[in-house]
Amino acid sequence: MIVPTTKDLAEAAGVSLATVDRVLNDRPNVSQKTRDKVQAAIEQIGFVRNLAAVNLLRNKPYKFRFILPKRGDLYLKELIQQVEHANKSLRSDMTFADVEQLDMGDPHLVANYITSIDPSDLDGLAIMAPESPPVRDAISRLNERGVHIVQFLSAQENLAQLDFVGVNNYAAGATAAKIVGKFSGSQTGSIMVISETMLSSDSIERRHGFDAVINARFENLRPLPSLETYGEVSRAKRIIGNQLEHCDDIVGVYIMSSEARIPIEVMCEKLNLSDITVVVHERTPFSETALKNDQIDAIIAQNPGHAVRSALRILRARSEAREPNSAQESIRIEILLDENL
Amino acid sequence: MIVPTTKDLAEAAGVSLATVDRVLNDRPNVSQKTRDKVQAAIEQIGFVRNLAAVNLLRNKPYKFRFILPKRGDLYLKELIQQVEHANKSLRSDMTFADVEQLDMGDPHLVANYITSIDPSDLDGLAIMAPESPPVRDAISRLNERGVHIVQFLSAQENLAQLDFVGVNNYAAGATAAKIVGKFSGSQTGSIMVISETMLSSDSIERRHGFDAVINARFENLRPLPSLETYGEVSRAKRIIGNQLEHCDDIVGVYIMSSEARIPIEVMCEKLNLSDITVVVHERTPFSETALKNDQIDAIIAQNPGHAVRSALRILRARSEAREPNSAQESIRIEILLDENL
DNA sequence: AGAAAAATGAGGTACGTACATCATTTTTTG
DNA sequence: CAAAAAATGATGTACGTACCTCATTTTTCT
The missing domain is CATH 3.40.50.2300 (Response regulator)
Known part of the structure; x- marks a missing residue:
């Protein structure tokens, strides 16, 4: 198998190497007729620049x-x-x-x-x-x-x-919602939504996607307002504990930010996570283990x-x-x- | 930013280019002492072969x-x-x-x-x-x-x-089972399993994975024996129609082979697919459309x-x-x- | 027709590496 | 200690392309 080079191209086009170079690299002083001739030869013999040679020459x-x-x-x-x-x-x-x-x-x-x-x-x-x-x-x-x-x-x-x-974060939130909704079966109840912060557009988009799907397809489920942990354990304990006390019909949890650890650990103390549907973002050693231990049900991930x-x-x-x-x-x-x- | 070449390597190691070449390409007649010296220099200056040059030279x-x-x-x-x-x-x-x-x-x-x-x-x-x-x-x-x-x-x-x-086909079947099981909620009933043929090890492994998960986690669901279409429309019509007649508690369908079209089209005539959970394999224009039209619920795919x-x-x-x-x-x-x- | 401009050809250099060949030095062996 | 063997150095070529210069031919314009 022979792979054509610029030399072969010059021969096929009936022009010199210099002209082939002028055409290939868009240099001036080439007649349209010659350009066409070379182009035709490129198609005909299937010439393609050798990337290795180009890279070597560039060598940057x-x-x-x-x-x-x-x-x-x-x-x-x-x-x-x-x-x-x-x-x-x-x-x-x-x-x-x-x-x-x-x-x-x-x-x-x-x-x-x-x-x-x-x-x-x-x-x-x-x-x-x-x-x-x-x-x-x-x-x-x-x-x-x-x-x-x-x-x-x-x-x-x-x-x-x-x-x-x-990823499209709206779609990611929607996907999480579909999983939470379908995995919850016909249960009626509330869905907790936990985020590190709602200030980022990522979180906002995920939340919108999540709500859109829950509201459109799962009338039996009621998404709760977002809880923001700010990445602080004590705060997470307080606000999550608070919500768990006032809300006794939790059937699912959606953890929007990539750090699922704090909310999961806090919630483990208060309720049995295998009884409800938990969806988190991003595959990490922690979320992997949690998935295997049935603490969470699904991970929405971008590799x-x-x-x-x-x-x-x-x-x-x-x-x-x-x-x-x-x-x-x-x-x-x-x-x-x-x-x- | 300077990227070290073999020349720099020779200089750093205090040997000639020829010796560097001997070490890099494992040629004979180099003392262990020199080998070590060159190796040390490689680490020290962070030398890496320039792939472009190697490829150009090989040029095969x-x-x-x-x-x-x-x-x-x-x-x-x-x-x-x-x-x-x-x-x-x-x-x-x-x-x-x-x-x-x-x-x-x-x-x-x-x-x-x-x-x-x-x-x-x-x-x-x-x-x-x-x-x-x-x-x-x-x-x-x-x-x-x-x-x-x-x-x-x-x-x-x-x-x-x-x-x-x-992909691991056992895991693919298990994944399908988890989706069918969870998406079916608490319903009790039978799951149809349709394949083009059960002669391939792919199908067998998927079936094993599917059954393992259904049996272990979803006592409410009963997986039916595999139906083999052999890719023939008339046969598919007959055997699927047959099963639908004898079985009135179908809550889910798993189509194991990559051609979902025939079974889906046959079943569309007999029942409303949006009422049950349908999982198929492989993303194609057909399965994509079916997903959007709510005829199927999930696609298990390998890109x-x-x-x-x-x-x-x-x-x-x-x-x-x-x-x-x-x-x-x-x-x-x-x-x-x-x-x- | 003749000058100017445009087009083309011929040939060289460089990129970094692999693989030769041959000369020279160092080490080992008897 | 000389001869053989091993180790090392010096130098050249090739891969395919891009970019350069200079010479030559062809076309265009007046």
């Missing part, structure tokens, strides 16, 4: 950075590990990735960090940060200065023109390894002025049960 | 083939399209893939085809074929003659040493694009004597609902 290291929250949970830890792993396995491809963790509570700090980035140091940025105007503007400006951007797992409003890697690799593939494609393969880059909303873990 | 086209059934359904069509798509997008990587469709009803024909393959024509084979001793032996012999093999979506017994791409790309990545890795990245290559059992489609 691509440097990408993930901006992630400083405070976080097991899912964050998993993400960081995935970035490190990708960094190792992509070194031979001249792709380098690292992580910068920032305090997301301070939008100006985040914006300042983004603004301080030197475009000659960095080819691309994957950023996971709560929505905020200063951050959004800093991202826009950095992008205009030539750094490629991927909005990672959480999107900024009005930046739809930038690539996004992650962190896929997400990291996808972000890097997109950044790499953009850096080489290629179009990303969109079909491959969509992140699925996974439903994990004990059986398909 | 890799030719892979998928052996798929001749008769098939929409899922098969999707698989073929994915192979064609991958073939196009991997051309620049010197990876070529095509499809050969064989009549799987005749194991000897399949075995003969495999045997007739010339190892100098083909670097690897992804094969999806029902279990049978002649096929298994032909695969083994072809593998010994230097063609890399991936068992694609369906595995042969006793060939565990070969790579496998696909065909992932499967094809994964098989090709494994074959490529094996062809280059690399170890495949196993973490990336596992195919998930996806649960698709109307909400996360």
